[in-house]
Structure formats: C-alpha cells, structure tokens
Amino acid sequence: MSTRAPVARRITRRLTLRARMALLTAAAVALAVAACASAGWLLTRNQLYRELDRRLGAVSGGPPGARDGYRDGQPPFHGPRLPRRPEAILAACPSEPTGTGAQNPPPGPYEIMQLVRADGRRCTVPGAGALKVTAEDVQVARGERDHAYHDGTGVTASGTEDDVRILTRSFRLPDGTPAAVSYAISLDEVQGPLDNLALLLTAVTALGVLVSAAAGLMIARASLRPVDELTGAVEHIARTEDLDTRIPEEGTDEIARLSRSFNTMTAALAASRERQQQLIADAGHELRTPLTSLRTNIDLLLRAEAAGRDLPEETRRNLLASVRAQMRELSSLVGDLLELARPADTAPVRETVALHEVLDRAVERARLRGPGLTITCDARPWHVHGDPASLERAIVNLLDNAVKFSPPGGTVTVALDGGELTVRDHGPGIPAADLPHVFERFWRSPSARSLPGSGxxxxxxxRVVAECGGSVALRPAPGGGTLARVHLPGAPAPGD
Structure with a gap:
C-alpha cells in the first residue's frame, strides 16, 4: 500500500475546516475545468484531423472506398490518383528518395507520395519524398484493407524530416497484382493550433483554480461564521461554566439545526445541574435530622459513661432504640438516594418478571411493618418486562406509604388485575393541593413531616414504573383514604 494516502490524510487533518473547504472547492473546480478543457482540446483535435483526412481523400482522387484499377495512369471515379506508369516504379522500386530538392516539387497537392508493394517494400516517386511503411500500410498493399489513415514521419521533397498525416489506399495493377499508394500532409497546421490551444486552456484552468480557491475561501468564511460563534460559545461555557449561554437560532439550514441542538443540550445540562444541586441540598437537609439525633444520643451515652453514672435501664434502652431507628432511617435514605442517582444508561437489564409473585413478596414485607393492620391481596397472573429488584422496591414503597398513613387496626386493600395494580388505604387522604407534588423528590406534605420517611x-x-413503560397516579378514594393506581404493560402469561 502506498504511503502517500496516509501522509495526505495527516496533512489534511492539520488544515482548518475553512482551509479544507477552500481546498476541496478549488480541487472540484480544477477537475471540472480540466475535464472541460481536455474535452474541448480533444474535440478540436478530432475536428482538425477530420479536416486533414478530408483533404487527403480529396487530393488522393476522391473519398476512399473503391478498388478499381486505372487507365493511362489516371484513376477512374472514386479511384486513387496514381503517378504515371506505377508498374515501372513498382518494378524498379527505389527505396530512397530520388530527385529531391526545391527544383522538384511533389507531383500533386500533397507533400509526400509513395507506392507500397505487397511485400512491404516502399517504392519512392521521383521528387515526392519518402514515408516510413507501417503494418497498416502493408495490410492495405496486400488488399486486406481498402484504406488506412494514421500519423507517421517522412522526408519531404526538400529533404526535411516532418511529422505527417498519411492516407494509404489500395489499387491493383493491370495484371491483378495488389499494391498501395500513400499520401501525406504535414501536421504542422494541426499541431501548431493544438499546442496554442493547450497553452491557452492550461492558463484558463490555472486561473479558474485560483479564482475558485479565493471564492471557496470567501464562501467558507461566510458559511462557517455561525460555527465560529458556536465555538466561541463552547469556549465561553468551558471557561465560565455558564450553561445559560444561548446561540442565535436563525434559518433552517444545518448550522441552525446545530445551534438549536446545542441550545437544547446546554438547557438539559443546566436542568441536570440544577436537579443535582437540589438533590444535594435536599439530601443534606434530610440527613441533618437523623445525624443530629444520632450525635445527641451518642453524646449523652458517652457523657454518662465518662461521668461514671449509669443511666436508668429504661432510658438507656430508649436511647439505643432511638439510635437503631435513626440508623435504619439513614440506611433507607442512602439506599433511596443511590436508586435515584443511578444513571438511566446503567439501568438493570430488563427481563420477564412475574408481577403477581413480586407483589406477594412485597405484601408479606408490608405485613411485617404494619402488624396491627389488615392487608388483603387479590393478585391475578401478570408478566411485565423490568428489573425484579426495582419492581419489588417500588411496590414496597407504595405499600409502606399506605401502611404509614393507615389508622391503627385499619385495612389496606391490594389488587392486581389485567396489568392494573391498585393500593387503597383508609387514612386521612391527600389534599387536592398536594397531589401534583407527591412524586417530587424529598417532598412531604405538612401532615407527614412528623412521620418517618425521606420523601x-x-x-x-x-421512576421504576416509567422505566417499565407504565404510569402511576394517586387520588382520593371514595369514602376517605388514598387510592394508588399503577398501570404496567404486559401479558397474563410469559411470551404473549
């Protein structure tokens, strides 16, 4: 593999985007101009050659195509024009030019003329120069072809060597022997204009490349101005961490779409940072209460031990029970924070979960937390896609909320039917003004602030219900209490 391509790629990467756009524009224009120039040069060349071939056909006795003989050295209509007594020339067959010089001009309106025998030898005509015989000429002389046009070299009657255009035509002697006659016209009148045209087209191509490079640079500079603004905004954000920076969104092109996407990204980052700061502030506030209580109780125990005075057994037992309760609250709060702080892209692998079985386990745990309550459960089979541990934690939280607000000796009714999970308690209910806030982090109604929990x-x-593609809502229950409804897509049997 050539090493030029990697080197070219490395050089291209070092160029700025503006320079690359200008370079690509110049290259595209250069290719287009070069293609047009080459096509124009070839068309002109073909036209000039067609004109030479037409002249050769005219001076040779008419358009080639017939194989007629001759009479008295003069060709019939459409036959080739021959020198007088061609059979004598072919018999003697001088191979070198004879009678050259300015005093012996060629015998026709052509520069060079000669005969070619079937064996490939050339037979020069006096005063008509000589040509180099090619394989095409030999084929014509043997009668295998009627005529042939080609370029070649020859010696003119004045003795100078020249590049010429040659027409070789076949004919037959009176005895039927095949032969050929070649006519040549100098290529100077074609090569001169073609060389001048090539120089002109080269200059036009170079000028076009320069103009296109300048135009490409101007276009790139104008087109990339929004990109420069975007770059400035990104550098400003990286320097100041100011996520409120916005880029003007003008137009409907790709740059405008990029600007809108950038503004959407910065808005999302700003909202995420705000939520993160709010989470940290709320977590600090919630952690302060159990930590203060723990520190107070432990300090009291340590002071009593340092003073050598034993606390009453009941007081000591109450302090240790308080410490254990605060530790549980801290553990629960830390677990909840870890669950909420889990990024969405690291969510557990989804699998088919028997929701009715998860519900049975959650109900058993809820009964342990509310021993004085009656919890009834009517669960029909239902399978969903999700994480079993997360679903069980979510259902336990929902049941804990019902247990916490149920009056002593109350009843909590749980049902699962057709993908709808309902949990109904007979507590004080939730005020209508508080319903829009119940799913917010750390939000607790004024009536629940004295109860254990983190909000x-x-x-x-x-969050767990949304990850499973479902929905959850709380509303006042008829006759008092709260009714929670959870809808989870799934099927009665796995794989349905």
Whole structure:
C-alpha cells in the first residue's frame, strides 16, 4: 500500500475546516475545468484531423472506398490518383528518395507520395519524398484493407524530416497484382493550433483554480461564521461554566439545526445541574435530622459513661432504640438516594418478571411493618418486562406509604388485575393541593413531616414504573383514604 494516502490524510487533518473547504472547492473546480478543457482540446483535435483526412481523400482522387484499377495512369471515379506508369516504379522500386530538392516539387497537392508493394517494400516517386511503411500500410498493399489513415514521419521533397498525416489506399495493377499508394500532409497546421490551444486552456484552468480557491475561501468564511460563534460559545461555557449561554437560532439550514441542538443540550445540562444541586441540598437537609439525633444520643451515652453514672435501664434502652431507628432511617435514605442517582444508561437489564409473585413478596414485607393492620391481596397472573429488584422496591414503597398513613387496626386493600395494580388505604387522604407534588423528590406534605420517611419513596415508584413503560397516579378514594393506581404493560402469561 502506498504511503502517500496516509501522509495526505495527516496533512489534511492539520488544515482548518475553512482551509479544507477552500481546498476541496478549488480541487472540484480544477477537475471540472480540466475535464472541460481536455474535452474541448480533444474535440478540436478530432475536428482538425477530420479536416486533414478530408483533404487527403480529396487530393488522393476522391473519398476512399473503391478498388478499381486505372487507365493511362489516371484513376477512374472514386479511384486513387496514381503517378504515371506505377508498374515501372513498382518494378524498379527505389527505396530512397530520388530527385529531391526545391527544383522538384511533389507531383500533386500533397507533400509526400509513395507506392507500397505487397511485400512491404516502399517504392519512392521521383521528387515526392519518402514515408516510413507501417503494418497498416502493408495490410492495405496486400488488399486486406481498402484504406488506412494514421500519423507517421517522412522526408519531404526538400529533404526535411516532418511529422505527417498519411492516407494509404489500395489499387491493383493491370495484371491483378495488389499494391498501395500513400499520401501525406504535414501536421504542422494541426499541431501548431493544438499546442496554442493547450497553452491557452492550461492558463484558463490555472486561473479558474485560483479564482475558485479565493471564492471557496470567501464562501467558507461566510458559511462557517455561525460555527465560529458556536465555538466561541463552547469556549465561553468551558471557561465560565455558564450553561445559560444561548446561540442565535436563525434559518433552517444545518448550522441552525446545530445551534438549536446545542441550545437544547446546554438547557438539559443546566436542568441536570440544577436537579443535582437540589438533590444535594435536599439530601443534606434530610440527613441533618437523623445525624443530629444520632450525635445527641451518642453524646449523652458517652457523657454518662465518662461521668461514671449509669443511666436508668429504661432510658438507656430508649436511647439505643432511638439510635437503631435513626440508623435504619439513614440506611433507607442512602439506599433511596443511590436508586435515584443511578444513571438511566446503567439501568438493570430488563427481563420477564412475574408481577403477581413480586407483589406477594412485597405484601408479606408490608405485613411485617404494619402488624396491627389488615392487608388483603387479590393478585391475578401478570408478566411485565423490568428489573425484579426495582419492581419489588417500588411496590414496597407504595405499600409502606399506605401502611404509614393507615389508622391503627385499619385495612389496606391490594389488587392486581389485567396489568392494573391498585393500593387503597383508609387514612386521612391527600389534599387536592398536594397531589401534583407527591412524586417530587424529598417532598412531604405538612401532615407527614412528623412521620418517618425521606420523601423519596414515591419518586422511586414513579421512576421504576416509567422505566417499565407504565404510569402511576394517586387520588382520593371514595369514602376517605388514598387510592394508588399503577398501570404496567404486559401479558397474563410469559411470551404473549
């Protein structure tokens, strides 16, 4: 493999985008101009050669195509024009030019003329110069071809060597012997204009490349101005971390789409950073209460031990129970924070989950947390796609919310039918003004602030249900209490 391509790619990468656009524009225009110039030169060349061939056909006795003989050295109509007594010339067959000089001009309106025998030998005509015999001439002399046009070299009657255009035509002697006669006209009148045309087209191509490079640079500079603005905005954000920076969105082209996408990205980043800061602030606020309580209780135990005075057994037992409760609350809060902080792209692998079985396990856990409550469960088979651990955690959180707000000796009714999970309690219910906020992180109604909890349980429920493609809603239940409805897409049997 050639090493030129990698080197060219490395050089191209070092160029700016503006320079690359100008270079590509210049290259495209250069190729187009070069193709047009080459096509124009070839068309002109073909036209000039056709004119030479027409003249050769005219001076040779008419358009080639007939194989007639001759009478008295004069060709019939459409036959070749021959020198007088061609059979004598062919018999003697001088191979070198004879009678050359300015005093012996060629015998016709052509520069060079000679005969060719069937064996390939040339027979020069006095005062008509000589030509180099080619394989095409030999084929014509043998009668295998009627005529042949080609370029060649020859010696004129004045003794100078010249590039010529040659027409070789076949004829037959009176005894039927095949032979050929060649006519030649100098190519100077063709090569001179072609050389001048090539120089002119080369100059036009070079000028076109320069103009196109300049135009490409101007177009690239104008086209990339929005990109420069975008680059400036990105550098400003990287330097100041100001995600409120916006780029003007003008037009409908690709640059405008890029600007809109950039503004959407910065808005999303700003919202994410705001949520992150809010999460940190809320987590710090929620952690402060159990940590303060833990520190107070532990300090009291340490002071009592340092003073050598034993606390009453009941007081000591209450302090240790408080410490254990605060530790549980901290563990639950940390687990909830880890669940909510989990990025969406690292979500657990989705699999087919028997939701009714997950619900049975969650109900058993809820019964342990509310021993004085009656929890009924009517679950029909239903299979969904999701993470079993996350689904169980979400259902437990939903049941814990019902258990926490149920009055002593109350009843919690749980049902699963056709992909709809309902949890109904008989507690105080949720005020209508609080319903829009129940799934927000760390949000707790004024009536629930004295109860244990972090305010993250329903947020986790909403997230897990959304990951499974479902929906969740809370509303006041008829007769008091709260009714939670969860819709999860799935099927009664796995694989349906």
């Amino acid at each position: 993250l349980g329903l947020s986790i429920v909403a």
